[in-house]
Amino acid sequence: SAVISQKPSRDICQRGTSLTIQCQVDSQVTMMFWYRQQPGQSLTLIATANQGSEATYESGFVIDKFPISRPNLTFSTLTVSNMSPEDSSIYLCSVETSGTSTDTQYFGPGTRLTVL
Amino acid sequence: DAKTTQPNSMESNEEEPVHLPCNHSTISGTDYIHWYRQLPSQGPEYVIHGLTSNVNNRMASLAIAEDRKSSTLILHRATLRDAAVYYCILRDNTGGFKTIFGAGTRLFVKA
Numbered sequence: 001s002a003v004i005s006q007k008p009s010r011d012i013c014q015r016g017t018s019l020t021i022q023c024q025v026d027s028q029v030t031m032m033f034w035y036r037q038q039p040g041q042s043l044t045l046i047a048t049a050n051q052g053s054e055a056t057y058e059s060g061f062v063i064d065k066f067p068i069s070r071p072n073l074t075f076s077t078l079t080v081s082n083m084s085p086e087d088s089s090i091y092l093c094s095v096e097t098s099g100t101s102t103d104t105q106y107f108g109p110g111t112r113l114t115v116l
Numbered sequence: 117d118a119k120t121t122q123p124n125s126m127e128s129n130e131e132e133p134v135h136l137p138c139n140h141s142t143i144s145g146t147d148y149i150h151w152y153r154q155l156p157s158q159g160p161e162y163v164i165h166g167l168t169s170n171v172n173n174r175m176a177s178l179a180i181a182e183d184r185k186s187s188t189l190i191l192h193r194a195t196l197r198d199a200a201v202y203y204c205i206l207r208d209n210t211g212g213f214k215t216i217f218g219a220g221t222r223l224f225v226k227a
Contacts, residue, residue, distance in 0.1 A: 004159075033214070042203070043160065043217040092159050094215075102148055102207075105215050107159030 002027055002095050004108035012114045013083055020079045021111045023093030028073035031096040031103075034066070037110070038089045046091075049076040083115045120204045125222040128194045136189040136221055138204030143184050147206040150215070151178065151189050155200045160217075163189065163202070199225045 003026040013019050023032065032049040047055040047068055055068035070076040080087050093108040121139040128134040140149065150165040164171055164178045166187070171178040177190040191198055203220040 035217075042201075042219050045214060045216060048214065094159075102165065104162045104165075105152075105160075107161070110159055 002029055002097060002106040004093055004095060004106060006091075006093055006108040006111050008111060009109065010112040010114075012116060014116055015084055017083055018079055018081045019083065019113060020077050021091055021093075021113075023076045023078070023108055025074045025095050027097070029095040029097050030073075032070055032076045033094040033096075033105075034068060034076070034078045035092040035094060035107075036089045037092060043092065046078070049078075080113065083113075085115045088113055088115045120206060120218050122202075122204055122218065122221045124219065125224065127224045127226065128191075130196060130225055130227050131193050134191040134194045134198070134223065134225075136191070136202050136204075136223065137186065138188070139186045140204070140206055141185045143206055144208060147208045149178065149180060149184075149187050150205045150207055151176070152203045152205065152215075152217075153198075153200040154203070154220075155197075160203065165207075194223075194225045196225050196227060199223055 005024045007022045034046040035043040036046055037043045045058050046061045046066055047057040049055050049068050049070040051070045065081055067079045090110040090112050092110045094105050096103045096105050148165050148167050151163040152160040153163050154160040164173055164176050166178045166180055179188045201220040201222050203217050
């Protein structure tokens with residue numbers, strides 16, 4: 001299993017600013033992911049955070065808007081850049097321990113972001 | 117990614133069994149069927165997964181059709197705490213084992 005913490009748990013930000021969200025895992029993990037959940041919607045995968053290399057982004061998400069770092073096997077950050085009200089969402093960090101099709105994915109509690 | 121289809125919502129009475137269906141007619145031979153649920157104001161949590169045979173764990177049972185084109189998550193005795201959105205997900209190894217969420221089924225449990 002894996003226990004995930006995220007900071008901050010919530011924030012209210014002004015349009016045009018940036019926010020960096022931290023994800024810390026209590027053990028080394030193979031895979032780390034970032035998801036977005038807009039109000040009343042399902043989860044959308046933003047990117048896979050790769051340790052020591054650039055993140056792999058899903059269609060519709062770009063590095064300039066959502067830069068991601070993963071310096072080691074237990075930590076990752078997601079930055080939401082040049083924010084607009086449309087970025088108001090819950091952002092969730094997720095991990096897998098082995099990266100296989102049978103692996104279980106664990107999720108953090110999420111960061112609730114409101115952009116004014 | 118292979119797609120799944122689930123009803124938008126279902127309702128159950130407390131202490132009664134719940135059968136949550138999922139259709140995945142384009143499933144490939146190597147896709148595993150995973151179920152997650154998301155309780156209010158929490159991140160999703162793993163429920164169960166299987167490939168071909170029915171599976172049981174302490175949370176639920178998973179019944180998989182013989183042709184694997186559909187599956188059913190079974191909660192044997194629903195409690196109020198089981199009110200959540202349940203996601204049926206197919207995982208394969210072509211995209212790096214990503215978990216792609218569909219719309220899910222919102223389960224309402226009545227006391």
